[in-house]
Amino acid sequence: MKYSKIPLAQTLVSLCIAKGINHVVISPGSRNAPLTLSFSQHPNIHAYSIVDERCAAFFALGMAQQLHKPVAVICTSGSAVLNYYPAIAEAYYSNVPVVVISADRPEYLIDVGDGQTIRQKHVFKGHINYEANLKQDITHKTTILAETHQLSPEMERELQKNIQTHNENEINLALNTAVEKNGPVHINAPFDEPLYEMQAEPSVFPVVQALELKENIEYEKIANAASIWSNATRKMVLVGTLPPDTISKKYWELLANDPSVMVFTETTSNLRDDKFFNKIDQMILPIEKNEAMLDEFQPEVLVTLGGMIVSKKIKAILRKRQPKHHWHIHENRVFDTFFCLEHFFQINPNHFFELFFDQTIAIESSYKSFWKTIKQERQQRHEIYLKQINFTDLKAFEAILGTLPQDIILHLGNSSTVRYAQLFEIDASIELFCNRGTSGIDGSTSTAIGTAVVAEKQTLLITGDLSFFYDSNALWNNYIPKNFRIILVNNSGGGIFRILPGNKNTENFDTYFETIHPHTAKQLAEMYHFDYTTASDEISLQTALKTFYHESEKPKLLEVFTPRTENDSALIDYFKFFNENK
Structure with missing residues (x-):
């Protein structure tokens, strides 16, 4: 294979491969040519050409969801990168590791009237887990840039060494963050012409920095939560969007068999059990104006898992009838959806339940059995209505x-x-x-x-x-x-x-x-x-x-x-x- 003559392009490709990124979605353009040529011919890369950048980013999101690892999207400079934004926002709120690599014009060409230039730095601010703004190689400079940097060979070598160190650190940080926070990152890479030149051997050998996957295990707070749980007769577990097989079977069976627990699951939760309540709106819409039924429904303890909740009705009711205790369990982030969050356990749910259930005891309750009867009645009415x-x-x-x-x-x-x-x-x-x-x-x-x-x-x-x-x-x-x-x-x-x-x-x-x-x-x-x-x-x-x-x-x-x-x-x-x- 051949390598781009541009050290920055070599560095990006080398570190992506080192981090296990082997699916890359490329949209056509000229400024990203060093990356397109480098990725598309690499034997360890599956490269895909998608013309529409908005579609390309969602296409990458779908792959990353399925592969459970980062997928890169690469575009040229200018408005191309803006078309990624809908998918990047989705990836941010859905915890999907999409790596945006946007080619950019050199800094001296920004805001001077050059074609296909916008201010690409900070373009995803607010919806990105890390942003790496890379530096242009001083060794890859045009005549204009050379005239503005009158440097001796020794000074040029030292400056290029510093640029290379900066770029390696930033790329490592970005790619590690994509994995550690399981979400999107943005790498903005400026390239000057010539863009298409290749060479037989690499000229740089980037250092690969290790990942730091950590859990925040709050043993005392888990023990306190277990004590509260063991004394509550009305407990609700509400599961939002989750990838398949997130929760181990032994833990959701413990929840399913607890008479004091109602487990509400949505279609998007990928948790299905006959003992769960999986048709939320069917269950609660008929009771939303029935104060006595709402009293029976209101939990003492609410545990939420996963991402966004689809049902507007459950949100409205739990905001009005707030639980005394609300805990959310997630590895990355929390949303105080019901405005009463007591604690966020930032930990893998299976690890949480392993520690949690070792400290809980069963308690008698009619909470689930009461609603189980109503669930059965709702299902019968559902079938009758659809027939007519x-x-x-x-x-x-x-x-x-x-x-x-x-x-x-x-x-x-x-x-x-x-x-x-x-x-x-x-x-x-x-x-x-x-x-x-x-x-x-x-x-x-x-x-x-x-x-x-x-x-x-x-x-x-x-x-x-x-x-x-x-x-x-x-x-x-x-x-x-x-x-x-x-x-x-x-x-x-x-x-x-x-x-x-x-x-x-x-x-x-x-x-x-x-x-x-x-x-x-x-x-x-x-x-x-x-x-x-x-x-x-x-x-x-x-x-x-x-x-x-x-x-x-x-x-x-x-x-x-x-x-x-x-x-x-x-x-x-x-x-x-x-x-x-x-």
Whole structure:
């Protein structure tokens, strides 16, 4: 292989490989040419070319989620790096280690009217775990730069040595932070011309600095928490977004079998057990105005695990009926979602439970049994209601989620998609992901495709129409495996807005909120070589699903059309149905 003549480019490639980064997503450009040439031909690197930088960053996020290690994205200078921001914000709030390496113009060309230049330093400030602003090699300088630095050979060598030391330290810190904090970092690398020159041997040999993975084990506070836990008869564990297999089975079984504990899990938690309460809104929406039931519901102790919570209802109730004690367990960060956080245990959850359960004792309680009866009643009402309604989003999700194959990877789009999924059972063998860090509609398709490229299992994306069309450049991708599947639920607009307060069926609402459109995915499927099928009622959907997951020579897209003006009333009436006389 060959090496860039630019020491900084050599240093970046060498340290990335040393830190185990072997997947790199590159968007085309000239200023990043030293990195593109170096990474794309390296035998230890899987390089991917994604033109749209926004899609490229979400594609990398999907790979990093699946690989459980950093993935790098590389772009040219100027506005290119700004297009990474949505995915970087998502990675920050979802704890995904994406490494941004942005090529930059030399400092003397910034703010002088040169093309493709912006102020790239600090561009991700507030949503990045570390920022490394590197220095241009003094040995790689243009005539202009040489004229402004009249240095003797000895001075030049000393200055280059200092620059190399600075760059090595900063790159090491950035890459180590990506692993230690499990989140995004930004490395900004200035390159001057010439950019394309290569050489047979490396000229620098960077020092690799070791990782420092530490846990903050607060033994006394864990013991105190165990004492409080052992004396409380109403305890709630609420699990937000978690990667699959985060919590060891022996610990969640202890929680599942404790009569004083209700475990509320969301679809995104990847924790499924018959003894858990996994349909949060179905459980609590009918009681939100019932003061006596809220008294029964309010926990003494609330333990939260994982990331963002989807259910707005559980947030609203626990903010109003705050527990006496709220503890959050997470390795990286905490959010005081319910405004009553007592303590943040910054520790691996399994290690916490290992120390915690050694100090707890069982206590008798009717807390879970009371709500278990209600859970069973809710499920019966759920089944009765679905049998009597017409084909809508709700019926479509019943059919889709009820026929999922086992052992697949499921990606959910945001907004209505993930909320409908919260109302149904999903097989425990299915690994589930959703971009809930920022909960945006952008990037769902790109993230799912990134996952599919590196996953051993089949990957399915279920998404809504606005999210799909917004991220349609995700399909401009030469790496999509033929077993990748998309189910697009097309209700001709932002249907989620129809269940929110406000005047419906007005020109203002239709244009600026629901954003009604006539588009279908047919032409996109043809352009990007997907097998394309449609369904518009229960029978055609069931028929399409029978063969949808079978082997094929091309990826598949199933577009499900639902009635735009009926979906909201079906969902609103669904929750009303739980309060009707039985």
